Amino acid sequence: MSSPNIEDAFQGKWDWFQEVLGEPASKSNSRRLVRIKGKVRIIKSEKALNYKKHFLEQVNKPSEPIEGDVELGVVVWYATRRPDLDVSLIMDLLQDAEVIVNDRQIKIIRAYHQLDKENPRSLVAVRKLSDSLTSRLSRRLLRICALAKSKITSTSGH
Numbered sequence: 001m002s003s004p005n006i007e008d009a010f011q012g013k014w015d016w017f018q019e020v021l022g023e024p025a026s027k028s029n030s031r032r033l034v035r036i037k038g039k040v041r042i043i044k045s046e047k048a049l050n051y052k053k054h055f056l057e058q059v060n061k062p063s064e065p066i067e068g069d070v071e072l073g074v075v076v077w078y079a080t081r082r083p084d085l086d087v088s089l090i091m092d093l094l095q096d097a098e099v100i101v102n103d104r105q106i107k108i109i110r111a112y113h114q115l116d117k118e119n120p121r122s123l124v125a126v127r128k129l130s131d132s133l134t135s136r137l138s139r140r141l142l143r144i145c146a147l148a149k150s151k152i153t154s155t156s157g158h
Helices: 046-058 088-096 130-158
Strands: 016-021 031-036 039-044 070-078 107-113 121-128
Touching: 016 031, 016 046, 031 107, 070 088
Parallel strands: 070 107
Antiparallel strands: 016 121, 031 039, 070 121
């Protein structure tokens, strides 16, 4: 598999861009059960907690958190092929680091899985979406879904 051209992946103007050293934990696989004051709690794994600490130490916050709908671009260089591509922890940390107000603002995600055994890291970029772009993308997605549904219906004989 060839590497994505990073310039193509991150073409255009981005409101915030950062390289973060370290390998993010998969959020779905990074929970553990612990007993706190007699109650069982689900908390982040040690790997996820360490990544959070390092992420927050490295991030250069914008002067104000980015508001409104945003697009997220991420290239993750993992040390091995084993991890699934999962940027959900990075999404949470963008909120924790006050890069964005809330991770629900993220409406488009471009994510790439790469390998670098010597230097696992992520390039993370955020850009504000205009209302007109969000509307155009929503209409385009609805047309694609309608087309796919009609093809499925026509091939299934209904």
